[in-house]
Amino acid sequence: MTGVVEQTRIQPVPVSELRKVCPPLSIEPDPGEMAPPMSTYLGQERAINAIRFGIQMEHDGYNVFVLGPLGSARHGLVEKLAKEPARIKGAPDDWCYINNFSDPERPRALRLPAGEGSRFRDNMQALIEEIRIAIPAAFESDDYGNQLKTLVAETQKELDGLWSSLQEQAASEGIALLQTPTGYVLAPVRDDEVIDDKEFEKLPEEKRKEIQDSIRRLSEELKARIETIPKLHKNHHERVRTLDREVTAHAVSVLLEDLKQKCQGLTAVLDYLEEVERDIIENGQEFRRTEQPSLPFLSFDSTALLTKYEVNLIVSNESDAAAPIIYEPNPSYPNLIGKIEHRAEMGALLTDFRMVRSGALLQANGGYLILDAHRVLGRPFVWEALKQAILTKQVCIESPAETLGFASTTTLKPEPIPLDLKILLIGERWLYYLLCVYEKEFNSLFKVAADFDDDVERSTDNVEAYARLIAERVRESKLLPLGAAAIARVIEQRARHADDSERLSVHMRSLDDLLEQADYWARSRGADQVAIEDITEAIQQRDNRQDRIQKKVVDAIKRETLLIDTTGECVGQVNGLSVTDLGEYRFGHPVRITATTRVGKGDVVDIEREVKLGGAIHSKGVMILSAALAARYAPDVPLSLHGTVVFEQSYGGVEGDSASVGELCALLSSISGVPIRQNLAITGSVNQLGRVQAVGGINEKIEGFFAVCKVRGLDGSHAVIIPRDNVKHLMLKEAVVEAVQNKMFNVYAVQTVDEAATALTGMTAGERDKDGDFPADTLNRLVEDKLIQFACKRQSFSEGASDDKGHK
Amino acid sequence: MTKGTNNTRRVMLAVTDASSLQALWRVAMESLTSDRGELIAVFVRDDRWRRAASLSFTQEISRASGGSMKFTLRRAEEVDRDALAHTQGRLQKLAADSQIEFAFEILAENEAMRIHEFVRSESDLLIAPSFFKRRPFYGELARLKCRILLVDASNVTTESEDLWIKG
Numbered sequence: 001m002t003g004v005v006e007q008t009r010i011q012p013v014p015v016s017e018l019r020k021v022c023p024p025l026s027i028e029p030d031p032g033e034m035a036p037p038m039s040t041y042l043g044q045e046r047a048i049n050a051i052r053f054g055i056q057m058e059h060d061g062y063n064v065f066v067l068g069p070l071g072s073a074r075h076g077l078v079e080k081l082a083k084e085p086a087r088i089k090g091a092p093d094d095w096c097y098i099n100n101f102s103d104p105e106r107p108r109a110l111r112l113p114a115g116e117g118s119r120f121r122d123n124m125q126a127l128i129e130e131i132r133i134a135i136p137a138a139f140e141s142d143d144y145g146n147q148l149k150t151l152v153a154e155t156q157k158e159l160d161g162l163w164s165s166l167q168e169q170a171a172s173e174g175i176a177l178l179q180t181p182t183g184y185v186l187a188p189v190r191d192d193e194v195i196d197d198k199e200f201e202k203l204p205e206e207k208r209k210e211i212q213d214s215i216r217r218l219s220e221e222l223k224a225r226i227e228t229i230p231k232l233h234k235n236h237h238e239r240v241r242t243l244d245r246e247v248t249a250h251a252v253s254v255l256l257e258d259l260k261q262k263c264q265g266l267t268a269v270l271d272y273l274e275e276v277e278r279d280i281i282e283n284g285q286e287f288r289r290t291e292q293p294s295l296p297f298l299s300f301d302s303t304a305l306l307t308k309y310e311v312n313l314i315v316s317n318e319s320d321a322a323a324p325i326i327y328e329p330n331p332s333y334p335n336l337i338g339k340i341e342h343r344a345e346m347g348a349l350l351t352d353f354r355m356v357r358s359g360a361l362l363q364a365n366g367g368y369l370i371l372d373a374h375r376v377l378g379r380p381f382v383w384e385a386l387k388q389a390i391l392t393k394q395v396c397i398e399s400p401a402e403t404l405g406f407a408s409t410t411t412l413k414p415e416p417i418p419l420d421l422k423i424l425l426i427g428e429r430w431l432y433y434l435l436c437v438y439e440k441e442f443n444s445l446f447k448v449a450a451d452f453d454d455d456v457e458r459s460t461d462n463v464e465a466y467a468r469l470i471a472e473r474v475r476e477s478k479l480l481p482l483g484a485a486a487i488a489r490v491i492e493q494r495a496r497h498a499d500d501s502e503r504l505s506v507h508m509r510s511l512d513d514l515l516e517q518a519d520y521w522a523r524s525r526g527a528d529q530v531a532i533e534d535i536t537e538a539i540q541q542r543d544n545r546q547d548r549i550q551k552k553v554v555d556a557i558k559r560e561t562l563l564i565d566t567t568g569e570c571v572g573q574v575n576g577l578s579v580t581d582l583g584e585y586r587f588g589h590p591v592r593i594t595a596t597t598r599v600g601k602g603d604v605v606d607i608e609r610e611v612k613l614g615g616a617i618h619s620k621g622v623m624i625l626s627a628a629l630a631a632r633y634a635p636d637v638p639l640s641l642h643g644t645v646v647f648e649q650s651y652g653g654v655e656g657d658s659a660s661v662g663e664l665c666a667l668l669s670s671i672s673g674v675p676i677r678q679n680l681a682i683t684g685s686v687n688q689l690g691r692v693q694a695v696g697g698i699n700e701k702i703e704g705f706f707a708v709c710k711v712r713g714l715d716g717s718h719a720v721i722i723p724r725d726n727v728k729h730l731m732l733k734e735a736v737v738e739a740v741q742n743k744m745f746n747v748y749a750v751q752t753v754d755e756a757a758t759a760l761t762g763m764t765a766g767e768r769d770k771d772g773d774f775p776a777d778t779l780n781r782l783v784e785d786k787l788i789q790f791a792c793k794r795q796s797f798s799e800g801a802s803d804d805k806g807h808k
Numbered sequence: 809m810t811k812g813t814n815n816t817r818r819v820m821l822a823v824t825d826a827s828s829l830q831a832l833w834r835v836a837m838e839s840l841t842s843d844r845g846e847l848i849a850v851f852v853r854d855d856r857w858r859r860a861a862s863l864s865f866t867q868e869i870s871r872a873s874g875g876s877m878k879f880t881l882r883r884a885e886e887v888d889r890d891a892l893a894h895t896q897g898r899l900q901k902l903a904a905d906s907q908i909e910f911a912f913e914i915l916a917e918n919e920a921m922r923i924h925e926f927v928r929s930e931s932d933l934l935i936a937p938s939f940f941k942r943r944p945f946y947g948e949l950a951r952l953k954c955r956i957l958l959v960d961a962s963n964v965t966t967e968s969e970d971l972w973i974k975g
Contacts, residue, residue, distance in 0.1 A: 024817055178856055180887045181894070183870045185879050187860035193944050194855075197862035219869060219876065226874040 010759050012719070013747045015740055018732045020458075020501035023489040024484035025467040041077050042465050043506045046408055051081045052083070054448030055368070055422055061447045063390065063423040065373070067432040068452025071509025074426045075327065075370065082325045082368040082424070090114075091325035092366020095315040095417055096121065097353045098272060099308045107312075109415040115319030120269060121311040123259050128306045130255050131280065135287045138251040139244070147243055155236040162225045166218070171212040173339050177222075184222060186215045231565030241285070248284025252277055276309050307648025309352065314338075314358035315365060324366035328360035331371050333381045336360050338397035342414050356414050361386075361395050363744050364421050373427025373435075386423070390445050393419050394708055455498040455505050458491075466491055466504055472532075473512060479519040485532040490514060493539060496699065496731040514538055536734075546585035550707075553580075555590045558711045564590045565678035572596060572670035574760065575681035576647070576662040577705060577720070578654075579697035588697060588704025590681050593659055594665035599790045599797070600642020602630065604667065621657030626666050627688040628753070633784045640794035641787060643667050657685040658695035661723075665757050672782035674761045681705040682756060684723035690753040694725035699732055706736050706745055714739060715766040719746035721759050754780070820926055820954075821849045821910075821934035823899070825891030833902045835935050835959050840908075847910040848926055849899050851892060852945075855917040857884040920945035927954045935959060 041048060047066065054064035066074045094117025097107045112120055138144060170186065176194055178185040187194045200208060246305040256277050263269040280287075286305050316378045317324070327597035328335055338359035342349040360369055376382050381400040389395050394416040402411060425446060432449060435442040456462050467487050474481060482490065493514060497505035505511075515530075517538035522530040556562040564575060578671050579586055604626045622645060630639040645663045647654050661684040669676045683701050684692040695701075702720045709718040727749050750756045754765035757779055766778025774781035821836050823829060860866045861884035868879040896912060903910050914953060915922055923934065932954035940946050941958060949956065 044837065136970075178860060180857070180868060181890050182872070183868045185857070185860050185866060185868050187856065187866055191944070192942050194859040196859040197864070200863055215865065219867060222869055223874040223876070226869065226871060229871075422895065 009388060010748050010750060012740075013730065013749050015726055015737060016732050017501075017727055018740055018747060019492070019734070020495060020731065022488040022495075025463070025487045025491065027549055041073065041506075042462065042469050043453050043504075044077065046584065047450040047452045048077065048081065050448055050450035051078060051424070054450065055082060055085050057448070060393075061444050063392075063425065063446045064448045064450055065432050065435075065446040066424060066426045066450045066452065067429045069306050069454065069507060070453075070608055071429060071507055072452045073508035074452055076508075078424050078426065079325055079327070082370075082422075083136075083322070084368055086323040086325050089367065091317035091319055091321040092323055092420075093315075094118070094313065094317055095358070095365070096364065097312040097314055097356045097414055099353050100309075100415075101275050102350065104308075105354060105412055107412060107414045108272075109417045110272060110311075112266065113319070114317040114321070115626055116266065117311075117316050120266075121313045123262060124309060125312045127255055128309055131252065131287070131309075134152065134251045134255060135248060135280075135284055137246045139284075144243070144247050148240065151236065151239050151243065155239075158232055159229070162228065166221060166225060167290060169221075170214075170218050173218070174211065175214055175218055179219075185223070186218050188215070218684050223583075226464045239612070245281050245349055249277075249281045251461070252280045252284075256322045278722065279329040280309070291635075308352075312354045312356055314356065315362050317366075324364050325368045325370070326360050326364035326368040329372070329375075331376050332379050333385060333400050334359060336371075336376075336382055337385050337395060340397060340399065340414070351412055353412065353414070356397055356412065358397070359395075361389055361419060361421070362417060365395075365419055366421060368422045368424060370424045370426065373425045373549055374433050376425065377431070380677040387441060387445060389419055390423065391441070392416075395419050396569070399688065414618040423782055440481055448673075449550055453506060455500065455503040456501075458495060458502050458504050462504065463491055466494065470511070470515065471596060473508075473515055474519075477512065477519075479515055480522050480528060480530045482515075482518075482530045482535075483532065486518070486535050490518075490530045492731065493535065499696065499699065499731075500729050501731045502623055502728050513542075514724055517542065520584055537783045543585070546582065547587065549580065549582065550589070550704075551700040554707050554711060555706050557590070563592055564708060565592075566709050566718060568678050569675035570678055571673055571675045572666050573678070574662045574666045574669070574676050575678060575705065576659040577681050577683040577701035578656075578659070579704075580645075581698050586697065586700055588700035588702070590705050590708055591650060591659075591747075593645060593662050593666050594648055595643055595645045595663065595670045597638055597643045597667060597670040599793045601794075602639035602641055604625065604629070604643040604645060606642070615653060615655030617657050618654050619661075621660035622663060624657075624660060624686065624688055625667060628664060628686060628690055629667065629787075631688055632690060632753075633787045633793065637788055637791040638794070639787065640790040641671070645668070649666075656695070658683050658697075658701075660684075661692050661753060661756050664753055665760050668753075668757050668779065668783050669761065671786045672779055674763050674779055676760045677762060679709075679717045680721060680760055682721040682760060683724070684721070684750070684756070690755060692723045692750050692752060694723050694729070698722055698726040698729050702730075702747060703733055703736055706739065709745065712737075714744040716744050716746075720742075721748045721756055724751045818846045818848060818926065818928055818932040818954075820923060820932065820934045821847065822852055822923070822934060822940065823849060823895055824852050824854055824937065826897050828937070829895070829898050829902065832935055832937060832959050833899075833906075835957060837906055837908075839933055839935065839957075842951075847908065848913060849910050850913045850915055850923060850926070851895055852920060852940075853888060853914065853916045854891065857887050860884070917943070917945050921948040923949060923951060927952055930954055933957060 047068070050266065051064055051066065054062050064078075066078055068074050091114035094112045094114055096110045096112065096117055098110050100106050100108045156331070163177075169757070170177050171189075174189055176189040178187060178194070188200065189197070200211075203211070256273055260270060261271055262444050263273065283305065332340075336359045338361070339357050340351055341355040341357060342351045343355070346349075360371075371386075376386060381404075385400075396416045397414050399411065402413075423446075429451070435446075457468075470482060470487055470490055473479075490511075491504065494504040494511065495501050497507065497510055514535070518530045518534040521537040521541070522534040525534075527534070553562065557564045565573075566575075572595045574593050575590045577588055578591045579588045604622055625643075626639070629641065629643075633639075645666060647659070660680045664686055665676065665682065668674075679699075683695055683698070685695055686692055702722065705718070705720050730747070732747075736745065740747065749757055750759060754767070757763075758765045761779055763777075763779045764775075766774045766780045768774055774784055819836055819839050821832055823832060839845070840847060857879075858881065861879050861881045866879040867876040868883065869876045889918075892914065899910065899912065913926070926932075930953055934949065934952060934954055934956045936956065936958055938950070938958040938960050940949065
């Protein structure tokens with residue numbers, strides 16, 4: 001076979017281009033030498049500049065969406081870039097929730113300079129403890145007792161006055177004023193003894209009438225005096241209340257004076273302390289209640305009332321700290337916005353301002369909040385709440401049920417807190433583009449897109465920088481150091497990961513995985529340095545863990561369950577190459593493509609598309625075939641061909657146009673009757689002009705065919721034909737390179753369909769001469785002749801049909 | 809303390825519903841300095857309510873509302889029962905607070921002289937509210953062979969302090 005391909009003057013890809021080897025790199029930084037600050041983010045200048053811009057832009061909406069693949073170290077970069085601006089910004093203000101004395105259901109927000117929040121909270125707690133002692137003590141003092149006694153005595157004197165004067169008046173008229181448990185009885189007396197009915201009957205009529213008149217009159221007087229008693233009581237209570245206020249005010253003002261001194265300059269705090277003072281004075285009585293409950297569980301702790309003077313510190317910052325950089329890994333509604341907790345008491349759920357809890361938005365207020373976009377969008381109500389917070393520039397802590405108007409019970413409505421922070425949303429690219437299209441407000445809320453690159457140019461400088469990056473990651477993760485050859489091997493693997501020998505993948509998670517796994521294998525063999533074989537072992541072991549399906553496919557081909565010929569020739573049949581992507585792992589394998597042709601209307605049928613197994617790009621590739629055929633072979637006659645192409649034994653979806661050059665060659669073989677060599681496989685897309693174009697997964701495809709040929713036995717005849725534009729992407733496994741070096745396997749690069757067809761058939765494709773004809777004994781000539789035959793046949797069929805019609 | 813023998817000094821505490829028990833009790837406790845002391849509380853029923861109720865025109869005027877209703881014999885008995893229960897309850901509380909036991913006797917006013925039966929010796933003591941002096945039965949009491957201590961335990965108006973003003 002080698003001779004055949006060589007006869008066609010198509011040269012194999014040089015071994016040196018099959019895998020761009022990296023020379024050993026000795027990067028031995030001084031132990032004390034620090035790596036450049038952004039060395040970990042090689043090739044991410046665009047993203048870095050965007051993030052810096054977004055962080056520093058003060059205007060509304062300049063939040064940042066960091067888009068890039070998972071594992072590209074976006075979180076680390078964002079945090080690192082935010083650190084310096086956060087340091088310059090300094091700590092933002094503290095925030096507390098305090099009782100709203102006029103409307104306890106609407107707790108008030110109190111803003112304090114950084115660090116003052118915790119001091120104020122502690123001072124208020126201390127004040128409460130002092131009040132807890134000072135107020136009862138004031139009411140238990142002799143002074144208070146004496147003053148109260150005086151008030152009681154004064155009121156009693158007034159009452160006594162009412163009573164004694166009436167009693168004296170009654171006595172003077174021979175009437176006794178008796179007291180029952182609920183009232184009074186007026187009864188006639190004689191010799192200090194109440195007289196009974198018998199004695200009363202003995203009295204003269206006139207005396208009896210006089211007594212009854214006296215009693216009637218005294219009764220009226222008694223009633224009149226009884227009516228004045230409530231007023232006396234009221235006056236007494238007012239005087240006692242005034243006394244209590246004075247006592248409380250004296251006790252509290254002394255305590256509060258110190259605190260007011262400490263809070264000089266904090267106007268809002270001083271205003272609040274005034275309110276506290278007024279409230280304590282108004283309710284001083286409550287703090288000394290000692291009533292015994294009717295039931296033990298109803299016990300009343302009067303000092304619990306003092307809790308309304310506590311301070312709920314919801315955002316606390318150290319005065320000398322930097323602005324916060326918060327990453328919320330679980331941005332549920334409560335974790336992001338905050339929540340109002342409840343406590344169960346006697347079967348009821350109760351809450352107050354002390355149970356308001358802040359979320360990540362408030363914790364990051366004045367700084368930077370980092371969120372994962374897919375988590376924000378995946379949790380109920382969170383995206384809407386986040387948008388609302390950004391748009392209104394404030395946070396209202398309320399339950400989602402409250403927000404949606406579903407809450408049926410009374411709850412708190414804390415005062416909204418102004419928001420001033422930068423949100424850094426991290427997500428994958430597709431999410432960003434979807435949000436741009438479907439979320440109208442998205443672009444005005446996240447005006448900065450920081451797009452992480454997947455790879456970086458494999459220049460000399462970048463290779464050295466990459467080596468330093470490897471060394472830095474090893475140092476950070478406390479892994480065994482890498483030898484020069486091992487570093488070079490890692491660099492090569494990063495090129496392979498980028499699918500490009502001229503670029504290096506900057507996907508950090510996969511790099512870290514490789515380094516960690518190589519470290520494991522190095523330690524397993526007791527080494528103190530990671531060698532090249534440890535890198536190779538890590539790669540090999542990772543492949544071994546994931547290649548179950550690949551092995552099954554190869555085995556099925558070996559056992560001829562999947563029909564792939566690797567020897568001989570066949571008309572209308574070619575070995576295409578496809579790639580199966582399993583997410584973290586992908587592999588290539590050959591797939592048989594067959595084509596059939598007959599006279600027709602000039603269409604090529606894609607069976608995959610007909611049965612809806614073909615994707616749009618695949619169908620597009622097949623449609624191009626019709627155009628390419630017509631343009632190349634039947635410029636002057638109607639293309640009178642009906643061709644079908646199919647991926648044999650393919651039972652899943654087929655996508656991509658990387659088989660189109662193979663499909664075209666199968667069609668040409670079918671049309672011309674020239675067989676295709678089965679020891680070759682081909683990949684590449686083709687345009688209408690017959691130009692072969694680059695495809696993806698080139699390394700996996702070559703390795704896939706190599707694996708099949710290897711199990712059947714390499715003899716030097718096997719080869720893969722690839723687009724020339726793909727040569728720069730080659731980073732083949734060493735086993736393949738070695739086989740090529742030993743002339744047991746080959747890779748050919750082609751630029752046109754003619755080159756591909758020539759290589760596959762061994763027959764020169766041929767070019768049109770000055771008369772526009774293909775030379776005799778060339779593939780193209782055979783194809784064109786056949787198509788002209790098809791056209792003639794079709795014309796004769798058409799004329800026959802017309803004659804039949806006319807005859808009829 | 810009340811488990812007395814014949815040699816034990818007896819303190820008799822004459823009370824009515826209209827007397828300030830606190831004051832009387834305090835004096836009684838001061839008098840019972842000896843471990844051998846024995847306390848007998850004697851409730852003297854107020855006969856005035858029954859007498860007043862026998863009169864057809866007697867009305868009870870409510871302290872709370874000033875309204876009046878006829879003061880019947882049934883109501884007088886009810887008041888008497890309440891007064892007894894109330895006084896006994898208060899005495900029991902005072903005794904519990906003082907950790908002391910006492911005997912409780914009930915006498916009608918016209919039986920006041922039966923207090924003689926409780927006196928054993930001249931060292932015994934009768935403590936009574938001072939307003940007893942104005943009551944007809946006091947003449948009988950004055951002939952007791954024991955000492956009598958009258959305490960200014962004001963009656964109606966003093967008691968009214970608790971009832972009218974809740975402080």
